[in-house]
Amino acid sequence: xxxxxxxxxxxxxxxxxxxxxxxxxxxxxxxxxxxxxxxxxxxxxxxxxxxxxxxxxxxxxxxxxxxxxxxxxxxxxxxxxxxxxxxxxxxxxxxxxxxxxxxxxxxxxxxxxxxxxxxxxxxxxxxxxxxxxxxxxxxxxxxxxxxxxxxxxxxxxxxxxxxxxxxxxxxxxxxxxxxxxxxxxxxxxxxxxxxxxxxxxxxxxxxxxxxxxxxxxxxxxxxxxxxxxxxxxxxxxxxxxxxxxxxxxxxxxxxxxxxxxxxxxxxxxxxxxxxxxxxxxxxxxxxxxxxxxxxxxxxxxxxxxxxxxxxxxxxxxxxxxxxxxxxxxxxxxxxxxxxxxxxxxxxxxxxxxxxxxxxxxxxxxxxxxxxxxxxxxxxxxxxxxxxxxxxxxxxxxxxxxxxxxxxxxxxxxxxxxxxxxxxxxxxxxxxxxxxxxxxxxxxxxxxxxxxxxxxxxxxxxxxxxxxxxxxxxxxxxxxxxxxxxxxxxxxxxxxxxxxxxxxxxxxxxxxxxxxxxxxxxxxxx
Amino acid sequence: xxxxxxxxxxxxxxxxxxxxxxxxxxxxxxxxxxxxxxxxxxxxxxxxxxxxxxxxxxxxxxxxxxxxxxxxxxxxxxxxxxxxxxxxxxxxxxxxxxxxxxxxxxxxxxxxxxxxxxxxxxxxxxxxxxxxxxxxxxxxxxxxxxxxxxxxxxxxxxxxxxxxxxxxxxxxxxxxxxxxxxxxxxxxxxxxxxxxxxxxxxxxxxxxxxxxxxxxxxxxxxxxxxxxxxxxxxxxxxxxxxxxxxxxxxxxxxxxxxxxxxxxxxxxxxxxxxxxxxxxxxxxxxxxxxxxxxxxxxxx
Numbered sequence: 001x002x003x004x005x006x007x008x009x010x011x012x013x014x015x016x017x018x019x020x021x022x023x024x025x026x027x028x029x030x031x032x033x034x035x036x037x038x039x040x041x042x043x044x045x046x047x048x049x050x051x052x053x054x055x056x057x058x059x060x061x062x063x064x065x066x067x068x069x070x071x072x073x074x075x076x077x078x079x080x081x082x083x084x085x086x087x088x089x090x091x092x093x094x095x096x097x098x099x100x101x102x103x104x105x106x107x108x109x110x111x112x113x114x115x116x117x118x119x120x121x122x123x124x125x126x127x128x129x130x131x132x133x134x135x136x137x138x139x140x141x142x143x144x145x146x147x148x149x150x151x152x153x154x155x156x157x158x159x160x161x162x163x164x165x166x167x168x169x170x171x172x173x174x175x176x177x178x179x180x181x182x183x184x185x186x187x188x189x190x191x192x193x194x195x196x197x198x199x200x201x202x203x204x205x206x207x208x209x210x211x212x213x214x215x216x217x218x219x220x221x222x223x224x225x226x227x228x229x230x231x232x233x234x235x236x237x238x239x240x241x242x243x244x245x246x247x248x249x250x251x252x253x254x255x256x257x258x259x260x261x262x263x264x265x266x267x268x269x270x271x272x273x274x275x276x277x278x279x280x281x282x283x284x285x286x287x288x289x290x291x292x293x294x295x296x297x298x299x300x301x302x303x304x305x306x307x308x309x310x311x312x313x314x315x316x317x318x319x320x321x322x323x324x325x326x327x328x329x330x331x332x333x334x335x336x337x338x339x340x341x342x343x344x345x346x347x348x349x350x351x352x353x354x355x356x357x358x359x360x361x362x363x364x365x366x367x368x369x370x371x372x373x374x375x376x377x378x379x380x381x382x383x384x385x386x387x388x389x390x391x392x393x394x395x396x397x398x399x400x401x402x403x404x405x406x407x408x409x410x411x412x413x414x415x416x417x418x419x420x421x422x423x424x425x426x427x428x429x430x431x432x433x434x435x436x437x438x439x440x441x442x443x444x445x446x447x448x449x450x451x452x453x454x455x456x457x458x459x460x461x462x463x464x465x466x467x468x469x470x471x472x473x474x475x476x477x478x479x480x481x482x483x484x485x486x487x488x489x490x491x492x493x494x495x496x497x498x499x500x501x502x503x504x505x506x507x508x509x510x511x512x513x514x515x516x517x518x519x520x521x522x523x524x525x
Numbered sequence: 526x527x528x529x530x531x532x533x534x535x536x537x538x539x540x541x542x543x544x545x546x547x548x549x550x551x552x553x554x555x556x557x558x559x560x561x562x563x564x565x566x567x568x569x570x571x572x573x574x575x576x577x578x579x580x581x582x583x584x585x586x587x588x589x590x591x592x593x594x595x596x597x598x599x600x601x602x603x604x605x606x607x608x609x610x611x612x613x614x615x616x617x618x619x620x621x622x623x624x625x626x627x628x629x630x631x632x633x634x635x636x637x638x639x640x641x642x643x644x645x646x647x648x649x650x651x652x653x654x655x656x657x658x659x660x661x662x663x664x665x666x667x668x669x670x671x672x673x674x675x676x677x678x679x680x681x682x683x684x685x686x687x688x689x690x691x692x693x694x695x696x697x698x699x700x701x702x703x704x705x706x707x708x709x710x711x712x713x714x715x716x717x718x719x720x721x722x723x724x725x726x727x728x729x730x731x732x733x734x735x736x737x738x739x740x741x742x743x744x745x746x747x748x749x750x751x752x753x754x755x756x757x758x759x760x761x762x763x764x765x766x767x768x769x770x771x772x773x774x775x776x777x778x779x780x781x782x783x784x785x786x787x788x789x790x791x792x793x794x795x796x797x798x799x800x801x802x803x804x805x806x807x808x809x810x811x812x813x814x815x816x817x818x819x820x821x822x823x824x825x
Contacts (some may be wrong), residue, residue, distance in 0.1 A: 008550050
């Protein structure tokens with residue numbers, strides 16, 4: 001039986017605790033009395049995934065069964081989440097492949113000829129053929145690529161359609177093919193509570209014109225948190241847009257949830273509680289750590305990026321978007337929610353090697369900041385783990401390193417924009433439009449594998465809530481120049497970081513360490 | 526970081542026993558089935574009673590009287606009293622049980638069983654057998670497990686019980702909160718409670734010692750009038766009355782009978798839990814033998 005997550009209080013018996021730090025990890029001793037939030041252990045997966053998919057498709061929530069929605073001569077579009085989910089990528093077969101195959105089986109039986117599959121990557125980079133194949137599987141890839149298995153192109157004006165405005169004057173502009181289909185089936189992977197719902201279609205298939213209404217500093221500051229849909233302005237906006245979309249096209253949403261098996265069995269120590277490490281776990285840790293320290297950076301990255309998670313599916317729900325998403329959220333909470341009593345002065349995160357935007361790529365400083373202050377900081381419902389004006393200590397090397405293939409606009413953003421200001425509001429007013437409409441960035445986004453020109457701005461806006469809330473951000477082991485460019489400070493050791501934070505939180509602060517990944521969602525009361 | 530540092534850190538989490546030692550806050554919550562009670566009925570059999578009497582009167586009593594300066598007051602409460610009763614005393618030393626059993630009138634001592642912590646006195650067979658034989662102990666679970674049937678049964682069979690309601694020996698010599706087991710049992714069985722005040726045993730043989738201090742320290746055993754639970758009295762209120770009776774006995778030992786009665790009548794009996802001062806001062810005061818409080822004699 002899986003044990004629930006819990007909050008550990010560090011005492012004399014507590015061994016040093018595992019802390020991720022980019023493409024490495026280490027053991028860290030925490031001061032006595034520190035709290036450590038441990039995620040729940042992995043829930044068991046459903047015994048038969050195919051049976052679960054069939055059950056969901058044939059007994060959808062608030063919708064007719066999928067076969068009755070399919071007919072000859074119809075336009076069927078199947079959209080699916082891109083490679084930013086799940087993290088790490090899932091061991092084959094990907095759950096999206098299995099679901100898409102089931103949907104296509106029904107479509108073939110119904111004689112549907114006009115089928116298109118669209119990766120809902122919004123302003124993310126296009127996926128390569130291999131990356132697409134890894135998600136949809138060989139059969140689907142061979143049947144539909146390249147003509148009818150495509151990446152969404154948010155800059156292809158001819159293939160976008162403006163569906164109207166929400167009641168708050170937000171443009172709803174999305175993929176023309178999706179909007180004009182007789183049925184839009186969306187296949188989602190709900191790794192964390194932020195994913196899914198109307199965010200899948202209304203954001204994943206939208207253009208910059210639509211996205212700018214919620215991907216801005218004001219909305220991000222008032223999304224508290226991204227993981228709490230009802231208190232997230234980002235999600236409220238997406239829900240308004242989704243309802244406009246729902247007036248134009250029938251959406252059949254299929255959402256899936258995964259358990260916490262984020263690391264392969266050979267890295268089992270990464271998901272175990274340290275005092276339960278066996279001799280073998282300790283030896284594996286030592287071998288892995290020393291081996292990683294010796295490996296050249298390139299090989300180390302390759303090794304990490306090749307890691308595939310043995311996730312198991314904990315459930316599949318299908319039908320109308322909103323009730324499906326509620327069911328999904330309940331499952332995500334069952335897997336990730338941990339009750340935490342009260343805030344602390346300092347919160348500590350160990351940032352791993354991967355975030356949604358550096359799959360098969362480099363985690364540059366902006367992505368590292370987004371992972372720590374955008375994603376990890378927002379892994380709460382209720383209130384943040386750290387009090388207003390407290391300190392965040394992040395562990396990551398923050399290398400001054402960029403992929404010019406995937407993140408060309410990030411390079412300029414880091415050099416030109418952050419050197420002028422780190423205030424999300426100022427940056428938005430002064431620079432966003434210029435980057436969003438830059439023809440070179442648009443060209444690279446459409447024809448190469450580059451994230452959109454405006455994407456680094458969005459990453460910085462993700463940090464806006466944390467930057468607004470906390471008084472100090474300190475990186476342990478971070479490249480000093482890169483960290484300083486982002487307006488933050490770097491410390492050599494955890495002890496130094498606490499010393500530096502004493503200006504903000506005093507000499508004996510309360511400390512909470514979020515022991516993640518695997519994911520934990522703190523319900524802070 | 527060097528390899529040696531990595532190994533050193535790992536070693537902190539290593540357990541030779543292969544059994545994990547989880548941090549306290551990570552210990553799983555278990556609801557244990559009620560433990561099997563160590564059988565002690567044999568200790569109330571005739572041969573055991575004979576052996577116990579020989580040990581207590583022939584061995585323990587002389588040792589107690591040799592190693593301490595014993596003063597016993599209030600034995601007149603037994604005049605006309607019919608058992609069984611529950612003796613309730615403050616508890617600060619392993620000496621307490623011996624003091625009580627060796628100072629009880631012999632006919633009461635023969636029919637008195639002592640409640641002893643199951644996790645302490647009954648964790649090893651040799652300790653369980655020894656304490657049951659010498660003191661006629663029966664096990665009491667301290668961990669919130671439901672009340673055993675043994676004490677009620679013993680009362681119904683005519684055995685008096687000696688219970689220390691603090692649950693454990695006082696760490697500083699002062700009395701701690703009385704639990705409600707004794708008044709509850711007394712109410713259930715309809716028997717009186719005899720309060721007993723023990724003074725000086727902490728100074729004579731505190732925690733950590735297994736023999737009285739040299740110099741024959743003075744110890745006092747003071748028996749009080751039996752208390753009966755009133756019909757409409759709640760168990761909690763009866764418990765408070767027992768607590769006050771023990772406090773009054775301790776006060777009486779420090780002053781005199783009438784002064785203690787006056788203070789009891791006005792509710793100004795000094796709290797047996799001691800003054801709210803620094804811990805060392807509490808220990809300092811209670812570790813002074815009652816002898817030293819008395820005025821030195823002018824002529825010896």
